Amino acid sequence: MAKSKKTETGTERPARGGGLFAYAPAPESPAAAGEIATGYGHFIGGEFVDSSGSEALKTVNPATEQVLAEFAQGTEEDVDRAVRAARRAFADWSALPGSERAKYLFRIARIVQERSRELAVLESIDNGKPIRETRDVDLPLVAAHFFYYAGWADKLDYAGYGPNPRPLGVAAQVIPWNFPLLMLAWKIAPALATGNTVVLKPAETTPLTALRFAEICRQAGLPKGVVNIVTGDGRTGAALTSHPDVNKVAFTGSTPVGRAIAKQLAGTRTKLSLELGGKAANIVFDDAPLDQAVEGIVNGIFFNQGHVCCAGSRLLVQESVQDELLDALKRRMGTLRVGDPLDKNTDVGAINSAAQLARITELAEAGEREGAERWAPDCELPGAGYWFRPTLFTGVSQAHRIAREEIFGPVLSVLTFRTPAEAVEKANNTPYGLSAGIWTEKGSRILWMANRLRAGVVWANTFNKFDPTSPFGGYKESGYGREGGRHGLEPYLNVEALDV
CATH class of the missing domain: 3.40.605.10 (Aldehyde Dehydrogenase; Chain A, domain 1)
Structure with missing residues (x-):
């Protein structure tokens, strides 16, 4: 991996890629914020x-x-x-x-x-x-x-x-x-x-x-x-x-x-x-456009470092496409750039506070203790500040804390299903009810699922899309x-x- 570089804000941002295609820093001036x-x-x-x-x-x-x-x-x-x-x-x-x-x-x-x-x-x-x-x-x-x-x-x-x-x-x-x-x-x-x-x-x-x-x-x-x-x-x-x-x-x-x-x-x-809070299910069926779904999954959980109440923190993927989807997802996660928030190339910024970083770390460690398999891309993190690598867990059961509790960080729990009915049951098996996502080419399946998901917002073949004309809110907790x-x-x- 290329050596990390200092930005004008003093934080380090690892260069990604190599040779002619390494990303150069593209910093925004902190002076643009005006006088603090x-x-x-x-x-x-x-x-x-x-x-x-x-x-x-x-x-x-x-x-x-x-x-x-x-x-x-x-x-x-x-x-x-x-x-x-x-x-x-x-x-x-x-x-x-x-x-x-x-x-x-x-x-x-x-x-x-x-x-x-x-x-x-x-x-x-x-x-x-x-x-x-x-x-x-x-x-x-x-x-x-x-x-x-x-x-x-x-x-x-x-x-x-x-x-x-x-x-x-x-x-x-x-x-x-x-x-x-x-x-x-x-x-x-x-x-x-x-x-x-x-x-x-x-x-x-x-x-x-x-x-x-x-x-x-x-x-x-x-x-x-x-x-x-x-x-x-x-x-x-x-x-x-x-x-x-x-x-x-x-x-x-x-x-x-x-x-x-x-x-x-x-x-x-x-x-x-x-x-x-929320613990949204992002549900991917075997007929979904997988490349599009991978982008939706990444946006659903790594946007704003996962600091999103409606984040798609539970990925429910149909068993027949699990391996293909996870391979593509890991490749995409390997391209995410973690570092200086004022660098225009950065995908994942800093965790908001030391307390929130400790909460994310504790729950991720609980996932490992309970038997889930942890994976994160290899990337350097700056020496100062609060940082956490984009992380996913496989082998997750519905009893795991990482599947039940809101982590509010860049951590994705992966579960599988076989039938639409099983997907609905697992998606609704949460004390929360804020949002959900459905990935499939069948409009009838989208409507069938949306009518059964106990979530205030249901996205179809997209995630984390907001508009002031559309109401937002949840059910249950x-x-x-x-x-x-x-x-x-x-x-x-x-x-x-x-x-x-």
Whole structure:
């Protein structure tokens, strides 16, 4: 293997291939992210303000372990200030005609597009995902969600939720670290379109793009208090979701935390939507286009380092094509480039945090202990940062932890089946129900399978395809409620006019 090379960000990226066809580094400049302050407060009432407490947290670049910035640990007092600011702004914001609210959302979408390179680089630095994903997937979808819900803002009477749908009031929103800016857009765009105001808490490992979005809100002239951002860890999130003056809680994250929030809000009038974990089955039949299926499998589990709730982390392959498919899959995995997220050639970036790397490592070791066969391509990993090779396990049974638990990393478990009925049984044998994929040339089989799979999203001959017009959400321990599409309006509306 060719010797690894230093990029301008200081991380090492192994050259792949050899001779004339070795990949040269193609780094994106970290300077494109703009100035990152040494410290950040909260964004409350249209202004950046200091925390009422003295505790500060640090966010690091997972590819280098270098500290990027400090940010405030939100207190109950900070959360209360933000909720009160959102409550004050609600009366005027909800009274605006939908066409006027739409103008602000359109303006935000255009600014996101104008600043997309800056935001993409900042996201990759703070999160660890490859720049080509933030640039080509995340940022276009962020803008698309604001454009889409801007279009709904003056058409709510025709959305199917009654002739006079009303906003709920103040929405408390807690987002995860795997798609920081995209999850922000999924939540803020429909909330604002329907006339609600927002208090959002970003994940403690990836706060920077949310804080940069606060600048965009000011640039767009959004009225003060309509969007408020309070940073901090789970303590801040708990204070926000339990605040007595919020009318809606939207949470994306782990199933245990979602379960705790549901218990906390049981018996209250606070509306709740949860988008939680997943353990999706990617099902390949013997008549599938195998080369296309291999690309779908790779995209399904190694996109964003496997940090995807709907990742195709269980591969169910029909026995007759198992060997052929796995040979092709291993060849394809051998071409994946792991390294510097700011290198435009990188396929798999850094794991988001040391804690997440430890979780992935522990579950992979459990797979080996329980008898599954582990395989990963031979590739150098940078000396600093949090890294994990793309990995697959064969000889996996449904009793193995790697087949049951969400790993949230670049680890694929391979199981086999003989009949469509067996595939359905194995696919549904999970506490989760977020997504699934079907690979076959038969349209009738796709429909037969889709009707029987207990999953909120079922992809056919593709995987991990998202569109703001299409609803997303799950069943069972994957949560409830839908985000995206017309369905994404409903969690922020009350046709019976809740008193606020």
